[in-house]
Amino acid sequence: MREEFMREAIALSLENVRTGQGGPFAALVVRGGAVIARGTNLVTAWNDPTAHAEVLAIRAACRRIQSFRLTDCELYATCEPCPMCLGAIYWSRLARYFYGNTRSEAAAIGFDDSFIYDEMGKLPGQRSVPGTRLLADEAAAAFTEWTRSTTKAPY
Numbered sequence: 620m621r622e623e624f625m626r627e628a629i630a631l632s633l634e635n636v637r638t639g640q641g642g643p644f645a646a647l648v649v650r651g652g653a654v655i656a657r658g659t660n661l662v663t664a665w666n667d668p669t670a671h672a673e674v675l676a677i678r679a680a681c682r683r684i685q686s687f688r689l690t691d692c693e694l695y696a697t698c699e700p701c702p703m704c705l706g707a708i709y710w711s712r713l714a715r716y717f718y719g720n721t722r723s724e725a726a727a728i729g730f731d732d733s734f735i736y737d738e739m740g741k742l743p744g745q746r747s748v749p750g751t752r753l754l755a756d757e758a759a760a761a762f763t764e765w766t767r768s769t770t771k772a773p774y
Contacts, residue, residue, distance in 0.1 A: 624649055624695040625717060632672075632697040635659040642730065646672040646696040648680035648689065648713075655692070656680035672696065673704035677711050689713045698725050701732045702739060710774075 624647055631645035641660035648656040658675030662668055673696050681687050687710075694716040700708060701722070708716055726733060734747075743750030765771060 620652065621695075621717060624654065624693075625697075625719060627654065628695045628697050629719060631657060631659055640664045641670070643728075644672040644697050646676040646694055648676050648692050648694055650680070650684070650689075650692045655683050669703065671701065671704050673700055674707050677707050677713075681711065687711065693717065698722070698730075702735045 628645045628647050631647075632643050635641055635645060636643045641662055641664050644660040646658045647654050656676045656679035658672040658677075658679060660672045661670040661675065664670075673694060676694065677689065680689055680692060689711045690713075692713055694708060694713050696704070696716060696718045698720040699718045699722045700716065722732065725731070738746045738748075743752075
């Protein structure tokens with residue numbers, strides 16, 4: 620069964636390339652043995668650097684089940700997730716994920732995200748796109764209010 624889901628994801632990725640919609644990537648979210656969401660890479664079609672297949676499939680699955688938690692779902696992706704997609708996998712609490720191509724294979728065809736993995740180990744101010752803390756005391760107000768809230772939905 621798992622191989623069937625991966626084959627469907629692969630077919631979607633091939634279609635995405637052939638139609639010129641985006642990169643050679645696709646993903647499915649599966650729950651209870653059924654596909655509940657699909658996504659393909661639409662970065663160039665949408666001019667959106669976050670429009671990765673995994674992110675779009677996760678967004679669609681969450682809308683479908685009306686929850687930001689996908690704890691009883693699996694993701695089938697045609698490539699090892701990039702750092703952004705891996706973050707989305709963890710934040711959505713997917714039970715597990717499967718992938719076809721590796722990140723080194725993706726790098727070999729022009730989709731190299733190794734620099735992002737390298738950057739994540741550095742302090743914000745030492746990254747190639749530096750991060751600088753600003754208005755920390757004022758920003759803390761929202762955290763304080765969140766802590767006191769009785770209506771918050773815990774992550």
